[in-house]
Amino acid sequence: MHPDIIFENTDFVAVNKPSGLLSIPDRAGSEISLKDLLKERYGNIFTVHRLDRDTSGIIIFAKNEAAHKELSRLFESREMEKFYVGLVSGQMISEAGSIDAPIMEHPGKTTKMITHVKGKSSLTDYQVLESFRLYTWVQFQIHTGRTHQIRVHMQHIGHSIVCDNIYGDPRPILLSSIKRNFKLAKAAEEEKPILSRLALHSFKLNFSMNGESYELEAPVPKDLKALLQQLRKWKG
16 A cells, blocks of 8 residues: 655655545554554654544644654644535535534543533534535534544534444445435345445645645545535436
């Protein structure tokens, strides 16, 4: 597996991470991560932030300690502008809005987060890009970096990210659920899903570093593009 490099210089590398790949090694260290692949290529590499395993899109790693310190500062001080796109369940009533709901770890489940008054402040802006019968295609900007932030916030307002096995409906999207009068091909034993992974993509990072301004984008992957194409086709 070769990392899909979006941009690199002497200080950092920006990569388009595929869905299903860990950003950094887990505690067990039993499977390959994006960081492992980058270490093979660059030697020493520094973690700045991470994406959920099933979230695709842009992620940055630093190449030296000074860059690591500065990039980490940009994230912590909220000077790093972070944009995502995703498909959510249902039609959203408001075209745009903000979700300001604190997030904390679930008291009984270490891999799950919840909105709670005692949690850390968390702010997500959203804007509807396209509406369909059963789903909405949305752009998000997160101003904080809480674990699973967009997923938790969208569950909080009743529009979970599609194919979310923790905060929503994990079932894959089938063409039969979109296309009226769908008929399975005679040769096929069962219907193959159009999408069976979390419909969330880290789309863009904007920041300034060492006097340079950067606007880095990761194109929407083929699986999400194919799903959008089908949704548009059978929109009526």
